[in-house]
Amino acid sequence: MAYLELKNVCKTYGQGLNTTEVLSDINLSIEEGEFVAIVGFTGSGKTTLVNLVNGLLQPTSGEVLFKGELVKDTSHERGVIFQNYSLLPWLTVGQNVAMAVKEAFPKENKAVIQKRVADYVEMVSLTPAMNKRPKELSGGMRQRVAVARALAMNPEMIIMDEPLGALDALTRGNLQDEILNIWTKDKRTALLITNDVDEGIYMADRIIPLRPGPKATLGPEFKIDIDRPRDKTELNDNAEYKKTRNAIIAYLMGIGEERKAVSKLNYELPDLSPKSFVA
Ligand SMILES: Nc1ncnc2c1ncn2[C@@H]1O[C@H](COP(=O)(O)OP(=O)(O)OP(=O)(O)O)[C@@H](O)[C@H]1O
Numbered sequence: 222m223a224y225l226e227l228k229n230v231c232k233t234y235g236q237g238l239n240t241t242e243v244l245s246d247i248n249l250s251i252e253e254g255e256f257v258a259i260v261g262f263t264g265s266g267k268t269t270l271v272n273l274v275n276g277l278l279q280p281t282s283g284e285v286l287f288k289g290e291l292v293k294d295t296s297h298e299r300g301v302i303f304q305n306y307s308l309l310p311w312l313t314v315g316q317n318v319a320m321a322v323k324e325a326f327p328k329e330n331k332a333v334i335q336k337r338v339a340d341y342v343e344m345v346s347l348t349p350a351m352n353k354r355p356k357e358l359s360g361g362m363r364q365r366v367a368v369a370r371a372l373a374m375n376p377e378m379i380i381m382d383e384p385l386g387a388l389d390a391l392t393r394g395n396l397q398d399e400i401l402n403i404w405t406k407d408k409r410t411a412l413l414i415t416n417d418v419d420e421g422i423y424m425a426d427r428i429i430p431l432r433p434g435p436k437a438t439l440g441p442e443f444k445i446d447i448d449r450p451r452d453k454t455e456l457n458d459n460a461e462y463k464k465t466r467n468a469i470i471a472y473l474m475g476i477g478e479e480r481k482a483v484s485k486l487n488y489e490l491p492d493l494s495p496k497s498f499v500a
Pocket residue numbers: 234235243261262263264265266267268269270
């Protein structure tokens with residue numbers, strides 16, 4: 222049995238003449254312990270997909286199953302790191318993280334909760350900002366609080382909706398490593414939505430493109446056959462990395478060209494710029 226399974230999932234917004242089928246016939250199967258990345262075009266329905274997996278949205282048709290059960294609601298078994306950091310503005314950094322930890326561990330005593338909060342705030346290097354409110358933080362700092370908050374809840378499955386997009390390269394690299402550490406150490410399952418092909422190759426076991434909508438659907442999967450732990454500095458010279466990256470980019474560029482030929486809409490490609498990783 223797959224750990225997470227999407228079977229023929231379609232999602233439509235609007236009614237009558239204003240109906241748009243955003244996602245069409247999505248089939249996805251993720252095994253326990255896997256790390257899967259979905260690379261998608263801007264506006265293709267990535268957040269809709271995350272919300273279906275998370276339980277915030279229900280499919281118009283088809284099924285989303287988590288450990289064999291229909292996903293009907295959100296659950297802290299599936300922790301989501303959203304791209305828009307969604308912190309409570311009247312709570313400090315520590316209080317924002319503590320609220321989530323208390324929800325996930327309602328029976329734990331105050332000292333255990335405080336220790337967990339301190340550990341995760343430290344993990345994202347925000348201990349000096351522990352007592353600050355979101356409006357006193359930069360966008361990147363807020364995003365780091367959102368990462369700490371989601372991971373501190375110890376979710377069985379980590380779902381990430383372009384979580385690191387707003388961050389500078391160094392912070393982004395550090396958080397990628399922290400997320401990978403937690404995924405490895407705690408044997409988690411992860412679904413990463415990203416527009417950064419290199420981030421997908423560095424982190425995932427498989428990359429699956431989400432073709433642009435309307436009626437976005439998943440493309441063929443690309444397996445990332447590179448041993449772990451992966452070394453960012455060595456990746457640039459790794460033949461498998463180059464081969465996989467080229468294949469994914471050729472596929473995405475092909476879709477871009479195909480779409481341009483049939484539509485005047487300008488689709489924004491995922492980030493394909495050549496990259497040197499920051500060690
Ligand atoms: N609640 C809604 N009602 C109507 N249309 C919606 C709703 N939510 C999203 N859409 C539309 O569905 C499409 C996909 O949106 P979604 O946010 O899932 O895409 P995305 O790939 O996450 O976008 P981005 O890359 O900009 O974050 C867009 O055209 C959007 O306008």
